[in-house]
Amino acid sequence: MTAFDAVTLASIFNNIICSLIGCFFLFQVSRNQSGHKKKAATYFFLCFFFLGSAFTLMMIRVWLPIVFSIIMANGLYVTTAYMMFFGFLSWFRIPVRGIHILIMMINITVIITAMLFFYLHYRSFITRVYIGGINNATLFFLCFAVCWRHRSQCGKGEKLAGAGALVCVLASLIPSSLMSVRPEPALFQVSMTITQNLGCYFVLGALLSLFLFDQIDWHYRRSVRDELTGLYNRRYFNEQLDRLLVRGSGKGCLALFDIDHFKKVNDTFGHDAGDLAVQRVAREIQESLPPGALVARYGGEEFVCFLPESDEPLARHFLEHIRQKVSDLAVETPRGSVAVTTSIGLCQVLPGTPVAQAFKCADDALYQAKRAGRNTLVSSVTVSR
Ligand SMILES: Nc1nc2c(ncn2[C@@H]2O[C@H](COP(=O)(O)OP(=O)(O)OP(=O)(O)O)[C@@H](O)[C@H]2O)c(=O)[nH]1
Structure with missing residues (x-):
């Protein structure tokens, strides 16, 4: 193992730890919520669960058959993006219906099929990077679009979460952009490390702040309002x-x-x-x-x-x-x-x-x-x- 590989592995390990922390905190948050906020917290928890699973797979992929790695890694990354999208929908009280789940399943199947096709027939690594990047960027952009559509109800937390989604859009496009300029494996590793770190840490902070600011607002509203009449106190x-x-x-x-x-x-x-x-x-x-x-x-x-x-x-x-x-x-x-x-x-x-x-x-x-x-x-x- 080269020093570069060791650093890449350490970075992935870092992301796994971050995902575990995300799972832990979002699980705690979901236990204290009810209604649509509980659903949102549960989807965000699942988002970090699948993200952590994808990172774990990245760590052990050298010991796995490559076709299996391609199927699992792509399935997990796309599912992660969908969980985030469903979390945003739930937060803004848009119900996640069977049709959403069906679209997710179709999308995952199409992506995996395309990935396998380009791997088996063309051995084309760059095309796979493009497909993955564009698909995830589209899903993160939808998260941002949901926030934008409800911007009149957005407080600090929602704005930060929307910004987190935008960061994810940009982060998803970093590997494909770099690959189109200089298609080198080392550069790909660097871009993936940047993407994963940005996505993981920024999104965790943004999603937790969604609940934090919501609590702060709730306590503030209670502190200035009379409970019986709803008038100011x-x-x-x-x-x-x-x-x-x-x-x-x-x-x-x-x-x-x-x-x-x-x-x-x-x-x-x-x-x-x-x-x-x-x-x-x-x-x-x-x-x-x-x-x-x-x-x-x-x-x-x-x-x-x-x-x-x-x-x-x-x-x-x-x-x-x-x-x-x-x-x-x-x-x-x-x-x-x-x-x-x-x-x-x-x-x-x-x-x-x-x-x-x-x-x-x-x-x-x-x-x-x-x-x-x-x-x-x-x-x-x-x-x-
Ligand atoms: N049900 C209910 N009673 C309340 C509330 N707040 C105050 N009270 C009652 O309102 C009554 C006020 O009585 P007083 O201050 O003697 O005045 P009043 O009977 O309205 O007579 P005047 O003000 O002189 O016309 C008290 O019996 C309080 O217990 C409340 O939130 N709910």
């Missing part, structure tokens, strides 16, 4: 309002909503009915506000919204509409129909006003609304610094 609202008032252009209207006599609703209809009423009121508020309004559940049966750039008459128009819609609500519950009303305190805020002062102003107005008999909108004086 108090902490997020305060942060955003602070940004808008102190650091932004800062003018607008702040409104506090409080459902009237809510204790009575709970006492009469039960806590679950109360929850339902909170959800319905939240939905009415959210759906009735103009785009750009910031709305949150501020506490139990309290909501808050900020209408940037709105003056008092405009905000009053929207809020009156909400008050009316809430009072028209009939929340159907197992114990009967629940009617609720809401009191609203409104305050126009000028640039630079501290958050606490804006809240005090809206809260005073809300207090006035409660004192005025509830189901009322009261507007407080404008506050500024």
Whole structure:
């Protein structure tokens, strides 16, 4: 064995280790997922399983009959690319159907037949390199195309995975491109080593980051949203309002909503009915506000919204509409129909006003609304610094 062969073997061994690591992590990931993400993780796991098997075959191929090596290696490489493609399809909720599997089987059969044909009849090594490279590049390009088609839903993880697929397209074409310039066995070995390393490491990183960023997004969404209503929570609202008032252009209207006599609703209809009423009121508020309004559940049966750039008459128009819609609500519950009303305190805020002062102003107005008999909108004086 020459030093060059030894280095090539070491590199293949490296790729086997990388594939095993890929299998291990993607298996762990698939256990913690459900639905389409679990399917995607399983396909990605299989992708590394077949890739590792192909590398193992590459390592021991000198001891195997060459026809057997050609059949197995090509079958495994093409299957690897398909597993990646199916993983991308599943991630974007496109079901993998029988027809996809059939196309994969036909593709594998055609590739193996073509490889054997060119080996047995023409002993043409370069043609086989072209066929393998172009076929795999096409499949990786399809992975990228799936990402591109769903680009509006793509976060950081999906973008990285799409970039990983593109790297695979380029990597698949390296051996055939080099062979067309200088058809030397040593150069082929070098190009294969580069291709395998690029594919293996980049794809593993990109696929794992798909799940990592998805988890990060999930935790972030949970940390800023209220679980019952899906509205933003108090902490997020305060942060955003602070940004808008102190650091932004800062003018607008702040409104506090409080459902009237809510204790009575709970006492009469039960806590679950109360929850339902909170959800319905939240939905009415959210759906009735103009785009750009910031709305949150501020506490139990309290909501808050900020209408940037709105003056008092405009905000009053929207809020009156909400008050009316809430009072028209009939929340159907197992114990009967629940009617609720809401009191609203409104305050126009000028640039630079501290958050606490804006809240005090809206809260005073809300207090006035409660004192005025509830189901009322009261507007407080404008506050500024
Ligand atoms: N079911 C349900 N009840 C809640 C929730 N959050 C707060 N509450 C209840 O809402 C009630 C609020 O009562 P109070 O603050 O006394 O006010 P109120 O009865 O609405 O009377 P006014 O505000 O003065 O009109 C309490 O009984 C809380 O337990 C919730 O998410 N679900």
